[in-house]
Amino acid sequence: MAKIRVGRVSEQIKKELSQIIQTELKDPRIGFITVTGVETTNDLSQARVYLSVLGSDEQKEETLRALSKATGYLRSELGKRVKLRHTPELQFKFDSSIEYGSRIESLLSDINQDTGQR
Numbered sequence: 001m002a003k004i005r006v007g008r009v010s011e012q013i014k015k016e017l018s019q020i021i022q023t024e025l026k027d028p029r030i031g032f033i034t035v036t037g038v039e040t041t042n043d044l045s046q047a048r049v050y051l052s053v054l055g056s057d058e059q060k061e062e063t064l065r066a067l068s069k070a071t072g073y074l075r076s077e078l079g080k081r082v083k084l085r086h087t088p089e090l091q092f093k094f095d096s097s098i099e100y101g102s103r104i105e106s107l108l109s110d111i112n113q114d115t116g117q118r
Contacts, residue, residue, distance in 0.1 A: 006040050009084070013047055014038040016081045017090075020074060021067075029066035031055050036095040040088060047088040050095035060094060067092050 018035040037050040051067075053060045067074075071090050079087035 002042060006042060006044065009044060009082070010038040010040045010047070012082055013040065013078065013088070014049075016078055017049060017074065020077050020081075024077065025066075025070055025073075027066040027070065029062040031059055031063055033063060034098075036098070044084060044088055045086065046091065048091045048093055050093050052095050052098045064092055064094070 014035050014037065017038070021030070021033055021035065032054040034052040035049060036052050039048045039050075040046070051063075053063050055063075071092075075087050075090060078090075
């Protein structure tokens with residue numbers, strides 16, 4: 001039963017953080033971000049937030065720095081929107097699965113074009 005609650009809380013945190021980042025953060029270093037997932041510990045004390053960022057590696061690092069500066073604001077806004085006894089600490093990580101998937105897709109399309117020409 002606890003796993004179900006942790007999953008629901010993780011999805012709610014993902015939804016709310018995505019909305020807060022897109023609409024309320026005004027930092028110019030933050031580019032186009034997609035919150036791809038949130039993993040919360042069983043006691044809901046920490047949440048690992050996975051992000052996908054469009055841009056170069058330098059832009060990704062700047063975005064991560066900007067988000068780490070805004071962690072306090074993000075936690076306080078999250079606490080107002082999600083009713084929990086304790087708002088989890090946020091840790092931001094890059095999710096490279098989207099880039100990996102697009103790379104595989106481009107390789108597969110290259111293979112299909114090569115076999116179609118023969």
